[in-house]
Amino acid sequence: MMKHASVVVIGGGIIGSAIAFNLLKMGIKNVCVVEKSYVSSGSTGRCAGGIRQQWSSPLNVKLAMRSVKLFEQFEKDVGMDIEYYQGGYLLLAYTDAESDDFVKNVNMQRSQGLDVDILTQDEIKEKFPFINVEGVKLGSWCKSDGHANPQIANIAYAVAIRKMEGEFLTHTTVTGIDVQNKQIIGVQTDKGYIYTNIVVDAAGFESPKIGSMIRIEIPVQGERHQILVTEAVNHFLDPLVINFNHNYYVRQTRHGSLIMGQGDANPASGEDTGNTIEFLEEMAAKMIKDFPITKNLHIVRQWSGAYDMSPDAQPIIDESKDISRFIYATGFSGHGFMLAPAVGEAVAEMIIHGRTITTDLSNLRMDRFAIGIEREHNVV
Ligand SMILES: Cc1cc2nc3c(=O)[nH]c(=O)nc-3n(C[C@H](O)[C@H](O)[C@H](O)COP(=O)(O)OP(=O)(O)OC[C@H]3O[C@@H](n4cnc5c(N)ncnc54)[C@H](O)[C@@H]3O)c2cc1C
Numbered sequence: 001m002m003k004h005a006s007v008v009v010i011g012g013g014i015i016g017s018a019i020a021f022n023l024l025k026m027g028i029k030n031v032c033v034v035e036k037s038y039v040s041s042g043s044t045g046r047c048a049g050g051i052r053q054q055w056s057s058p059l060n061v062k063l064a065m066r067s068v069k070l071f072e073q074f075e076k077d078v079g080m081d082i083e084y085y086q087g088g089y090l091l092l093a094y095t096d097a098e099s100d101d102f103v104k105n106v107n108m109q110r111s112q113g114l115d116v117d118i119l120t121q122d123e124i125k126e127k128f129p130f131i132n133v134e135g136v137k138l139g140s141w142c143k144s145d146g147h148a149n150p151q152i153a154n155i156a157y158a159v160a161i162r163k164m165e166g167e168f169l170t171h172t173t174v175t176g177i178d179v180q181n182k183q184i185i186g187v188q189t190d191k192g193y194i195y196t197n198i199v200v201d202a203a204g205f206e207s208p209k210i211g212s213m214i215r216i217e218i219p220v221q222g223e224r225h226q227i228l229v230t231e232a233v234n235h236f237l238d239p240l241v242i243n244f245n246h247n248y249y250v251r252q253t254r255h256g257s258l259i260m261g262q263g264d265a266n267p268a269s270g271e272d273t274g275n276t277i278e279f280l281e282e283m284a285a286k287m288i289k290d291f292p293i294t295k296n297l298h299i300v301r302q303w304s305g306a307y308d309m310s311p312d313a314q315p316i317i318d319e320s321k322d323i324s325r326f327i328y329a330t331g332f333s334g335h336g337f338m339l340a341p342a343v344g345e346a347v348a349e350m351i352i353h354g355r356t357i358t359t360d361l362s363n364l365r366m367d368r369f370a371i372g373i374e375r376e377h378n379v380v
Helices: 015-027 058-070 074-078 096-111 121-127 150-163 203-212 277-290 335-352
Strands: 009-011 031-034 089-093 117-120 138-142 167-169 174-180 183-189 192-195 199-201 221-230 240-243 248-254 258-262 299-311 316-317 326-330
Touching: 009 015, 015 031, 015 150, 015 326, 015 335, 031 150, 058 074, 058 096, 058 335, 074 150, 089 096, 096 117, 096 138, 096 174, 117 121, 150 167, 150 335, 192 258, 199 203, 203 221, 203 326, 221 277, 248 277, 258 277, 258 299, 277 299, 326 335
Parallel strands: 009 031, 009 199, 031 167, 089 240, 199 326
Antiparallel strands: 089 138, 117 138, 174 183, 183 192, 221 258, 221 299, 240 248, 248 258, 316 326
16 A cells, blocks of 8 residues: 555545546556445446436536547547447437427537437337337437446446556545645545545545545535346347436446336435335336336346435535645536546546646536526436
8 A cells, every 4th residue: 555645536436536547647646546345336336327418507518528538439548348339318308398498408519519409209209119209299319428337437447547556445444634734644544544635535425524524515415326227138229218207217238138217206315225116116117108118028136326416416526725635526416427537537637737628617616506506407
């Protein structure tokens, strides 16, 4: 374990790993990731792997577009096949209000350079004959959206970090951060002490606990989300389909399994990794209605994981005003996997240059909450 690190990244999920990878790639030596469990043990290893650019704010669209560029070259840059598949994302609208929002968003997304379309009910039926389009008013369709295997992506970063001579500690818990005169001097772990002046809090839904070690309040809450996987079948589902109205998403893996999940009306806390039979029943009923082709499919496994929810369901990425060089990248609210490559790049730039260069993250600063909260609605 290194005694002195240029940067300590707390949390070895996809966000912490992407940040450490980019720091090393940009030439910073002695970067250390501290992960309390195994690689991908947090939300990342429990996530559905969806990657979309269809957001409702221009800066989020830009950030997601940058991420897609980086996913397109991930295998070359990071060195592993992560089952990346650009089969598109299809968002279904059922009400006039939802349809108006979709049209407004598509116009904005196009103004950012995204190739995205509105599909009529007939067009959806023709393109995706296995979807029951009863009640569907229209769809928003982006063919360069897609999905990948989040566990492999997380492992790919960890392997690349070690290859570049960064340290990736697993089964090592950060228990304290020492500060003198508002400067960080080191990080205490249960396996030893690491001297450093720069700390990144990438601890997912547990990021507030890291902040509280140095009295920084991070407004993030863990929210349990359930998910399941079916037996494998022949490929039929190119896009990841999101249905906000019926509250679910579904995609097919390279292997052939369907992965699907929904939001709970009253979600349990993020610490709770339990599962419910109600989820299985509700999810299965929705699938059989909207995708009748899935009627006789067997479910092979269910699990749950935490969304690190922020007050407006958008990430919080910033450097503390109170403690010098304490940086946090958290609050991803169910879409941290897809943003990780671009966030990793931008946060590495923040650390090295004091500002982002490739992608503007100014809309994700902490001080936005003082102005007022406008929630991202396109979240399941
Ligand atoms: C069911 C489900 C479906 C999802 N689907 C999608 C999707 O389709 N697309 C998408 O983009 N996102 C999705 N997400 C969200 C996505 O998983 C998260 O936004 C993303 O994984 C966050 O990454 P992270 O690195 O911030 O957090 P994590 O992966 O949780 O990593 C944080 C790490 O910090 C470690 N840690 C915590 N405290 C300490 C400590 N004191 N010391 C050392 N280490 C510590 C934890 O062990 C953990 O490994 C989904 C999430 C869930 C639960």
